[in-house]
Amino acid sequence: MAYVVDLIRYPVKGCAGTSLNDALLTPAGLAHDRSFMVISEDGIFRTQRRHPRLALIRPAISTDGTRLTLDAACGAGGTGRFGTLRLDVTTSAPRRDVDLFGTAFQGIDQGDEAAAWLSEFLGTPSRLVRVPPEHDRIADGLTSGPSGYADSSAVHLLSRASLALLNQRLAEHGVPALPMNRFRPNIVVDSHKDHDSGGDRAAQPHAEDRARRISVGGGELGYAKLAVRCAVTLVDQEAGARRGPEPLRTLANYRRAPSGGVVFGAKFSVITPGKLSIGDEVVVQEWGDAEL
Incomplete structure (x- = not known):
């Protein structure tokens, strides 16, 4: 099982986010x-x-x-x-x-x-x-949907397991771990299962890549596309300054999409609006094949 462990809203595009205990999921995120x-x-x-x-x-x-x-x-x-x-x-x-x-x-x-x-x-x-x-505005993708001023689809979802794998690979090269805020997700999910158990796909790194339809709280999300990463991931969100080539250099070694670009996390459109809360169970109703 996977659970919502953080909900982050970015009222102004490009500016800092705010973690919320509860959030209303609207048609546009x-x-x-x-x-x-x-x-x-x-x-x-x-x-x-x-x-x-x-x-x-x-x-x-x-x-x-x-x-x-x-x-x-x-x-x-x-x-x-x-x-x-x-x-x-x-x-x-x-x-x-x-x-x-x-x-x-x-x-x-x-x-x-x-x-x-x-x-x-x-x-x-x-x-x-x-x-x-x-x-x-309607953002494209496997599931299209309304979007405000987001780069593309309305909701960006990322798992702690995916970040843990990246930080493990960074550590192998002597690079300090990076925080989740480098990637500016809206919904962060985690599992109570051991990430190394392999028994639950939702507990595996990049399981979000294969989730095609998700029920969470009172809402439902449909997979749109993988999240293509850019130079924003190089910015230290606490300092407001760019810091070296990571994580793009490491991600390029194992997260390069066939169509081009480095990907990390997934974008979703809203199928059913509803209330979301920290601790909500994330249920994958439909799985698909990974694009990488």
């Missing part, structure tokens, strides 16, 4: 997950690939989504604070064109105060936008 995005003045989304300091911004969103707080830490070793911004979220402001991986969408601009705060902290002109209610 965890409620308020990646519903805001930082953009350049010409509408192109900002990412830790080029702006690792985004990791130092810790957003908090009210349950009803009407109030957003941005709290900025100084990074590893810092004791001071940059400052806190509190915003009343608007859904009535003018829309503006935004670009996400070359695809055009719309965003609701959250005003000059947010823009000034982000521009100063990131050191480059920036603005904050929110997903509009009329946002109709």
